Amino acid sequence: MFQNYKSIICLDFEFRHDDGEALPNEVVCCVAKDLVTGKTWRLSGDQCRAFPVAPYPCGRESLFVCWNAVAELTCHMALGWGMPANVLDLMVCHMAVVNGLSKKASLVEGLKYHGMGHLAENEKEEMRNFAMRGGPYSANEMNDLLKYCETDVIALEQILPPISREIAKLPNGLEGCLAWGRYMKAVTKMMITGVPLDRRNYHRLLEGWQGVLRNLKSKAHDLYGVYPEGTFSFKALERLLYSAGIPWKRTPSGRLDDSGDYWKDQGKAYPELKYLADVKRTLRSHSELKLTVGSDGRNRSSLFPFRTKTSRNAPSSNRFVMNCPSWMRAMVTPPEGRALVVSDYSAEEPWLMGVLAGDKAILDAYANEGDFYLNIARRMGLCDLEATRKTHPDLRGKIKVLVLAASYGMGTQSAATLMQTGESEAISLMRKFRQAHKTYFDWVKVKLDATWLDRSAHTRFGWPINVPPEPNERSFMNFPLQAHGADILRILCCDLTENGFSVCYPLHDAVGVEVDLGTEKEAVTEIESKMVNAAGWLGSDVPIQVESKIILPGQRYIDDDQAEQQWEEAMRALEEAGV
Amino acid sequence: MSKVKRIATDVVAGNDETKPASEVQPDSESPKAAASGGYDWSSLLLPDDAEGDLRTEEVLGVPRVKRPPNTQFFRCRKDLAGNMNVLDMETDGERVTYLVAPTVAKQLADETAIKAKQGRVCLTREGGLYLWLRSLGGSDTWSQSAARVTDRAESNWVRATSSRSLSEYKCKVATGIDDEPNWPKESFIEILQAAFEGKVIDSLEHPVVKQLHGLS
Numbered sequence: 001m002f003q004n005y006k007s008i009i010c011l012d013f014e015f016r017h018d019d020g021e022a023l024p025n026e027v028v029c030c031v032a033k034d035l036v037t038g039k040t041w042r043l044s045g046d047q048c049r050a051f052p053v054a055p056y057p058c059g060r061e062s063l064f065v066c067w068n069a070v071a072e073l074t075c076h077m078a079l080g081w082g083m084p085a086n087v088l089d090l091m092v093c094h095m096a097v098v099n100g101l102s103k104k105a106s107l108v109e110g111l112k113y114h115g116m117g118h119l120a121e122n123e124k125e126e127m128r129n130f131a132m133r134g135g136p137y138s139a140n141e142m143n144d145l146l147k148y149c150e151t152d153v154i155a156l157e158q159i160l161p162p163i164s165r166e167i168a169k170l171p172n173g174l175e176g177c178l179a180w181g182r183y184m185k186a187v188t189k190m191m192i193t194g195v196p197l198d199r200r201n202y203h204r205l206l207e208g209w210q211g212v213l214r215n216l217k218s219k220a221h222d223l224y225g226v227y228p229e230g231t232f233s234f235k236a237l238e239r240l241l242y243s244a245g246i247p248w249k250r251t252p253s254g255r256l257d258d259s260g261d262y263w264k265d266q267g268k269a270y271p272e273l274k275y276l277a278d279v280k281r282t283l284r285s286h287s288e289l290k291l292t293v294g295s296d297g298r299n300r301s302s303l304f305p306f307r308t309k310t311s312r313n314a315p316s317s318n319r320f321v322m323n324c325p326s327w328m329r330a331m332v333t334p335p336e337g338r339a340l341v342v343s344d345y346s347a348e349e350p351w352l353m354g355v356l357a358g359d360k361a362i363l364d365a366y367a368n369e370g371d372f373y374l375n376i377a378r379r380m381g382l383c384d385l386e387a388t389r390k391t392h393p394d395l396r397g398k399i400k401v402l403v404l405a406a407s408y409g410m411g412t413q414s415a416a417t418l419m420q421t422g423e424s425e426a427i428s429l430m431r432k433f434r435q436a437h438k439t440y441f442d443w444v445k446v447k448l449d450a451t452w453l454d455r456s457a458h459t460r461f462g463w464p465i466n467v468p469p470e471p472n473e474r475s476f477m478n479f480p481l482q483a484h485g486a487d488i489l490r491i492l493c494c495d496l497t498e499n500g501f502s503v504c505y506p507l508h509d510a511v512g513v514e515v516d517l518g519t520e521k522e523a524v525t526e527i528e529s530k531m532v533n534a535a536g537w538l539g540s541d542v543p544i545q546v547e548s549k550i551i552l553p554g555q556r557y558i559d560d561d562q563a564e565q566q567w568e569e570a571m572r573a574l575e576e577a578g579v
Numbered sequence: 580m581s582k583v584k585r586i587a588t589d590v591v592a593g594n595d596e597t598k599p600a601s602e603v604q605p606d607s608e609s610p611k612a613a614a615s616g617g618y619d620w621s622s623l624l625l626p627d628d629a630e631g632d633l634r635t636e637e638v639l640g641v642p643r644v645k646r647p648p649n650t651q652f653f654r655c656r657k658d659l660a661g662n663m664n665v666l667d668m669e670t671d672g673e674r675v676t677y678l679v680a681p682t683v684a685k686q687l688a689d690e691t692a693i694k695a696k697q698g699r700v701c702l703t704r705e706g707g708l709y710l711w712l713r714s715l716g717g718s719d720t721w722s723q724s725a726a727r728v729t730d731r732a733e734s735n736w737v738r739a740t741s742s743r744s745l746s747e748y749k750c751k752v753a754t755g756i757d758d759e760p761n762w763p764k765e766s767f768i769e770i771l772q773a774a775f776e777g778k779v780i781d782s783l784e785h786p787v788v789k790q791l792h793g794l795s
Contacts, residue, residue, distance in 0.1 A: 172623050179623055356627070431704075435758045449635040461623050491620050498617070537620045 001164050001174055005086070006061040008035040010160065012152035013075040014131035014145055019319075020292035020300050022192045023078040028131045029142065030075070031149040032056045035065075035157060042146045045135065048079055058084035065156055067091045067107045069184040070191065070302070077192060087181030088174075090156065090163050092306050096180070097166040100309055100456075100466035107155055114162040119151040172462030179461075179490075180306070186493040186503070187305045187313075194298030195321055195504045196340070196514065198333040198556060202293060205331070205570070208579035209289045213282070215573035216566075220279040232280075234258075246270055247417060260284055269418045275562060282325045290318045297335075303506070309475070310482035311463045312489075313506065322507045327566035332512075332557035339520040342557065343527050343548040344510030345535065347372050348488075350403050352481045355540040356460075357443035361436060363542045373399040380432045402433045406440065408478035444477055451476055460538060461487040484538065485509060492534035496527065517553065524548045639765050642700070642708040642774040644676045646725075649740040651703040652753050654760040655732040659700035659767045662715055666693045666780065668787055676712070677787055678775040686783060690791065699729045700770055702760050704736065710774045724748040 002008055011032035015024040027048050032041045034056060041055055054076065058064060064084035066072045068091045073083060094103075094110045103109065108118045120127065127148040130141075137145065167177055205212060214230065221227035226236040234256055241248050241256075248266070249257040260281065267277025292301045299321040307314035317323045321331060334340040345351070350372060354362035365375035370388075373396045377383045382399075383392055401418045404410065410418075416426035434441050451457040451467060457476065458464040463483050467476070489506050496503050496513065501523075504512040511531075515523040528546045535544040551557055558564045647653045664684040666677045679693050687693055696712040703709070713725040724747035728739045736753040763770070780787055 171625055176623055179618075179620075182618070453635070458625070460625050460627060461620070462625060495617065537624060539624070 001168060002063060004061075005063040006036065007057040008063045008065060008160075009033070009056045009058070009084075010035060010065045010153050010156040011056070011072060012066065012149050012156070013072050014127075014149050015071070015075050015078075016132050016134045017074070018294075020194075020294035020298070022194060022294055022296070022298070022300065024075055026134050027075050027078055028135065028137070029145050029149050031146060031153045033153050033157065035160070040150075040153075042150065044137075044142050044146070052080065054079075054081040054084070058082070060085045062086065063088055064181075065090060065160060067110070067152070067156060068105075069181060070188050070305075073185060073188040074192065077188065083185050083188075086178055087184055088177055089181050089184050090159060092180045092184065093163050093167055093170075093177050095306050096170060096177075096311075096464055097163070098466070099311075099464060100468055102468065105307070107152065107159075110163075111155055111159055114159060116155075116158055118155050120148055123148060170462065171458045171464060176462040182494050183490045184305065186490075186497040187303050189497040190493065190503045190505060191300055191303060193502045193504050193514065194294060194296075194300040195332055195512065196335050196338070197291075197293060197297050197299055197321065197331045199297035201571070202291070202297070202331050204574050204579050206289050208574045208577050209286075211577040211579070212570045212573050213287070215569060216279045216282060219569060220276055224276050226276065244270075244272065246273065265418070269420060275566075278325050278327065278562070278566065282328070285318045286324070286328075291321055291324070291331075292319045299332075308482075308486075309465055310479060310486050312482065312486040312508070320505075322505050322512070325566075326559040326563035327570065330556045330558055330563060330567040332551075333555065334514060334517075334551055334553050336553050337517050338514050338553065339517050339523075340504065340551040340557070341513045341515055341520055341523050341527055341548055342510060342551065343513070343524070343531060343546055345488075345531065346545040346547050348485055348509040348535075348544065349407055349481050351535070351540075351542070351544050352484050352538075353403070353407065353440055354542065355538055356480055356484060357440040359437055359439040359443070362440060363540070366545075367542045371396065373403065376403070376433075376436075380429075380436050382432075398429060399433075402429055405430060406433060406437070407481050409474045447480060448473065448476060459483045459487050461491075463487060488535045488538070491537060492531055495530050495534060499530075501527070512557075520550045520552075524550065637763075639763050639770065639773050640708065641776075642710050642770055644710045644712065644774050646711045646739060647701045647703050647707070647709045649738065651705055651707070652736040652738045652756065653701040653703045653709070653732055654736060655699050655701055655729045656762065657733055659762075659770065660697065660729075661767050661771070662695065662697050663712075663771070664693050665696050665712060666690075666787065668692075668790075675778060676775075678771070678779045680779065680781040683780055683783060683785075683788070687788070692791065697726075698771070700767065701729070701732065702762060704756070704760075706761070708763065708770065710770070720745070720747040724750070 009032050011030065013030045014028040016026045016028060017024040027045045029045055030041070030043045030048050033039070043055070056062075058081070062084065063086050064072075065088045067089070069087050069089040073087070076082065076084070090110070091105055091107070094113070095105050098113065103113060108121050108124070111118050118124075127145065131145060167174055170176055172179070217227045217230055224240055226233055226240060228236060237256060246266075249262060251257055263277045263280050267274045291299050293299050301316050301319035303320075304314040304316075315323050321329060332340070347366065350362060351366050353359065354366055361379060362376075365379060366372050368375050374383060374387050374389070374392060377387065377392070377395050377399045378385065383395055387395070389396055398419045398421065401415055404418075405415045412423050412426045412430060415430060416423040419426055419429075447457070455467045456464055457467075457479060459480065461484075463486065465476075465479055465483070485508070489509065489511075492511065493503060493506050496511065502514040504514050511527070513523065513527055528548060531546045532543050556567075558567070664679040664681065666679050668675050668677060679687075684693055695715040697715050698710045698712050701709040701711050711725065711729060714722045717723070725739075728737055728748050728750040731737050731750055731752065736756045738751040738753070739748045740751070741747075742749050765773070
């Protein structure tokens with residue numbers, strides 16, 4: 001499998017990296033071993049820093065083997081060694097091999113999976129803390145650190161043969177794994193870039209955060225009456241729901257469902273509750289402001305690439321600003337002399353439904369002029385050509401739910417709730433939608449049949465998933481759409497970062513890219529063209545649509561009017577508190 | 580089809596962040612490599628494994644021997660119909676319909692419990708399969724109205740409800756359903772076999788016949 005490589009470098013770094021900073025504060029040491037020649041490099045941080053380029057081969061004829069490449073690649077960047085050509089991240093390979101089977105992603109767990117143990121399993125925590133302490137280290141201490149660092153290199157050497165056998169069985173073999181390694185390079189660059197924040201207001205929020213939370217509760221109480229004396233009251237919520245006629249799920253014990261996911265769904269289904277749902281989310285996830293912000297005022301947090309079954313990133317919901325409630329994202333603003341281009345795919349999932357299933361009706365609705373969802377409604381005979389978003393907002397909302405329902409087999413009851421309609425109407429609409437898009441539903445059936453037969457599935461670009469003993473049919477229905485969306489975003493991030501774009505973040509079906517002020521319009525054209533090309537690799541006569549907005553210095557990232565209103569309220573609360 | 584929007588928002592105090600670190604770090608690979616053609620992602624594109632690969636087929640379930648529920652619309656097909664002899668038996672409070680082989684029916688010609696019926700296969704919109712039996716040559720209003728309903732179901736989605744006061748089946752025709760039924764590929768005989776599996780009286784030694792004759 002590796003015969004084309006003149007060197008196979010297994011390596012590991014120990015380093016100290018403060019939260020939010022672009023690069024490690026200190027590279028403590030590095031051990032690298034070339035499995036072809038047997039040569040080993042044991043380098044202290046000082047020795048590393050003396051090398052202008054990596055002392056081991058990193059070119060096109062060399063394979064860079066590691067576990068969770070972002071750490072090693074960040075050290076490379078900190079040392080000015082640049083990116084190695086071919087990255088084989090065994091963590092990603094392992095995650096692909098065991099995807100769907102609820103296995104963990106650590107090196108120790110990877111070794112266990114293959115029946116092996118780690119030499120320093122019990123010392124890991126202690127040695128990691130030792131490295132995090134930072135230098136200076138005595139000769140003996142450095143010796144201990146190098147010895148510990150080498151145990152990870154030995155572990156890589158041990159695990160490489162069994163993982164290689166698994167790689168050979170993956171749909172795209174080694175080439176697919178190297179493409180994932182390519183994405184890890186893009187992730188490293190994106191994490192180094194970080195998301196630029198309005199530093200002044202971030203610090204104000206940090207200082208007055210508890211006051212902001214109190215203000216949110218107070219405002220929510222004024223609007224909904226559910227925070228008497230600053231504490232959430234289920235009784236008050238019950239009264240509110242009763243008077244508004246809003247149905248609400250209960251837990252087996254009879255209590256109103258208070259889970260974050262349910263609030264999120266209900267906030268979407270009942271726009272009158274959206275504000276309260278956002279407040280609940282902020283209070284739940286952000287009792288403290290935990291954003292990890294570097295000394296340059298940029299938010300950086302691990303993107304946790306490949307951490308979901310669909311291989312999407314899974315960044316933290318309270319450390320990563322783009323995963324925070326929408327009003328908090330108003331902290332995002334480009335620095336002086338720069339602009340932030342935010343580009344996202346329009347209705348990516350429906351486009352994928354059409355492309356993957358070859359459903360001409362969906363693709364026609366996507367390609368035709370006008371709103372995609374109303375085009376679908378027209379085809380179902382539910383409105384005429386004159387209908388627009390403004391004239392038929394309710395119908396559009398219902399069709400949106402139908403498309404969502406189709407993407408993961410949502411039940412009629414949930415669909416009825418989201419559509420704010422009776423179950424019989426939901427059944428009737430879902431039936432009509434099925435009839436109008438038989439090709440898609442037949443494709444889903446064939447895909448699911450094949451998945452149950454093979455006990456696995458994979459995307460056209462090779463991201464696999466195993467079928468666990470008790471599979472959830474709905475998540476397997478949704479897998480192709482989400483996982484292909486992840487594939488496309490990976491291709492896009494690679495293309496952008498490899499062409500010198502400063503990508504601040506990828507987010508589901510969007511990217512934020514920072515460019516020099518004055519070049520933003522040309523950048524939008526280029527970024528959008530790359531987005532269309534990235535999706536175009538799947539092959540379709542109907543190109544995906546893209547939408548962009550430009551945020552200039554002094555402007556901020558605003559999702560909608562409500563986010564803006566909440567941001568302004570937070571700022572007022574800070575002002576009143578004298579922060 | 581792209582749209583560029585500007586966000587008009589309030590002005591905040593300028594900040595003094597510098598360019599992100601990634602821009603000043605060397606990169607041994609890009610952007611040259613990419614600019615000279617970039618990576619060919621199509622080399623990773625796998626064929627769609629579902630394409631034309633229907634590897635399972637639906638097996639006929641158990642058709643129920645009764646009229647379709649009065650809440651469900653159904654369709655009939657002319658070729659999915661046939662005449663037969665049946666016998667209704669009540670066992671432990673449950674009514675079971677048996678199919679009586681013609682040879683047995685002939686030998687039990689005096690047995691009034693054995694009745695000649697016409698069976699019509701009905702497929703509901705929900706995908707349920709029913710075998711609706713009506714008296715063969717019956718001149719009563721129930722039989723005649725049942726024949727009218729099933730005949731109409733050959734061209735329309737219909738729903739049958741019984742009206743005790745009129746002693747007939749009322750037929751409701753759906754005007755808003757234009758989808759075609761997804762018929763099973765099995766023949767009438769195969770559907771009949773599935774409906775009466777284990778309930779065929781094919782000899783005089785059958786326990787049900789013995790029961791009728793008071794022999795068991």
